[in-house]
Amino acid sequence: MPSPLPEPWSDRLDIDRAHIWHPFTQMKDHEADPPIPVVGGDGCDLLLANGNRVLDGISSWWTCLHGHSHPKLMAALERQGAKLDHVIFAGFTHEPAVELVTRLRPKLPANLTRCFFSDNGSTAVEVALKMAFQAQLQKGQGQRTRFGxxxxxxxxxxxxxxxxxELDNFMTDLFRPLLLRCERLVVPEDPRRELNPNLGGWEETLATARQRLRSFFETQGNELAAFIAEPLLQAAGGMRMWPPELLAELRAQCDLFGVYLILDEVMTGFGRTGSFFAHSQAGIKPDLLCLSKGLTGGTLPLSLTWATEEIYHCFWADYAEGKAFLHGHSYTANPLACAVACASLALFEEQPVMEQAARLGATMKSAWSRLAEHPAIRRPRIIGTVAAAQLVDPATGAPHPAESRFGWRLHRRALEEGLLIRPIGDCLYFMPPLSTPPARAKEAVDTITYLLK
Ligand SMILES: Cc1ncc(COP(=O)(O)O)c(C=O)c1O
Known part of the structure; x- marks a missing residue:
């Protein structure tokens, strides 16, 4: 039985039910099972209104790096708030934006020299797509009207x-008539990330995938403005970990065919996959790089699209030529968000954040390998501090039927045991803040094991 809520929450939940439309939610579900009120954040934990403390095993939608309400991030917010809350960024600039690019530049591949600000991951991607298309157009490649x-x-x-x-799923299929023209390429998951890998035939699978990638570019390469990918880890697609060799091949083919490579590190950036950025594990550099989520340590909405000098110069002209990039948002480069992002990057300098994350990843790996023996688990895998596995019915070995809402029920039961997890369909994953003490991560995996029994 869920613990009871303190009195004011009954009225607040009535108001929530009457007026608030929550994201990614069938609101009818909340009639019987209202949203969970959260009243605080403390390190890797969230404090619920019913008095329970839960480990944030999904880093609050993959954002939180250093823990919730980190004192240094909150102090930076307060300091900046006392100086300047917000200002239009067209025709104006400010210290936190300049400091942010100064801090981030040395961590980026040297070819990424130009930074465009916006305020969420989707928009960082929109900006990259528009920039790629317009840059191609302005250099005489107007036939490149599609994306890969x-x-x-x-x-x-x-x-x-x-x-x-991905189009072939319930979230996006209905929007098909409204969407960009896009060609899709299949890449295999990388069995070397699995804890009990079966590597038989892997070399052939990789060779076939490489060949498929080359054929894709041979047929589509001259019509694509850009190819976009989440490097090494397709997160929302079900924590699909794909091989760095294919990312390197993708880079090579983009170069061969004059296609810009956009890497979407909105989720993989800032240490999640074991390196500061995932793409460095493939030894390549993108032409456009999208960052958000962990950029502010998970505190405020902010995003960046980094571009090369070559792309930037496609827009550089006399005003009358009409080549400028005409895109911007009211809260572009919000100074408060930029100041917190600087404080988050400063923590990477001042504290061994990446080393702590490596220790956390190692503990997660050994805990996950014990979970791997569970009959309700298939294909346990890990990259950095992102562990994932497929949930199956132990009786049949098949995924639970979608209508059983197994993942959702597991999520609700886990909350009662002090853990926030939120499977994506039949993909169970665990991605706590980088600062999570390894012992807490181990405990969380024990909790999952107990809940699956
Ligand atoms: C890889 C990737 N790109 C873009 C986005 C969109 O970011 P936002 O939710 O901030 O719009 C997400 C969100 O989960 C993501 O995982």
Whole structure:
């Protein structure tokens, strides 16, 4: 039985039910099972209104890096708030934006020199798509009106981003008539990320995938403005971990055919996959790089689209030529968000964040390998501090029927045991903040094991 809520929450939930439309939610579900009130954040935990403390095993939609309400991030917010809350960014600039690019530049591949600000991951992707198309157009490649993308990709919920995400699912299929023209490429999952890998035939699978990638470019390469991918980890598509060799091949083919490579590190950026950015594990550089989520340590909405000098110069002209990039949002480069992002990057300098994340990842790996023995688990896998597996019915070995809402029920039961997890369909995953003490992560995996029994 869920613990009871303190009195004011009964009225608040009535108001919530009457007026608030929650994201990614069939609102009818909330009639019987209202949203969970959260009243605080403390390190890797969320504090619920019913008094329970739960480990944030999904980093609050993959955003939180250093823990909730981190004192240094909150102090940066307060300091900046006392100086300047917000200002239009067209025709104006400010110290936190300049400091942010100064701090981030040395961590990026050297070819990414130009930074465009916006305020969420989907928009960072929209910006990259529009920039790629306009740059191609302005250098005489106006026939490049399509994009390439990976099957099972996810790049956000605005129409442009939906257009380059996976289409054959319930979230996006209905928007098909409204979307960009996009060609999709299938890449295999990488069995080397699995804890009990079966590597038989892997070399052949990789060779076939490489060949498929080359053929894709031979047939489509001259019509694509850009190819977009989540490097190494397709998160919302079901924590699909794909091989760095194919990312390197993708780079090579983009170069060969004059196609810009957009890497969407909205989720993989800032240490999640074991390196500061995932793409460095393939030894490549993108032409456009989208960042958000962990950029502010998970505190405020902010995103960046980094571009090369070559792309930037496609827009550089006398005003009358009409080549400028005419895109912007009211809260572009919000100073408060930029100041918190600087404080988050400063933490990476001041504290061994990446080393702690490596220790956390190692503990998660050994805990996950014990979970791997559970009959309700298939294909346990891990990259950095993102562990995933498929949930199956132990009696049949098959996925639970969608209508049983097994993942949703597991999520609700886990909350009662002090853990926030939120499977994506039959994909169970665990992605706590990088600062999570390894012992807490181990406990969380024990909780999952107990709940599956
Ligand atoms: C890889 C990737 N790109 C883009 C987005 C969209 O970001 P936002 O939700 O901030 O719009 C997400 C969100 O989960 C994502 O995982």
């Amino acid at each position: 993308a990976l099957h099972m990709g996810y790049h956000g919920d605005t129409l442009g981003a939906v257009g380059v995400g």
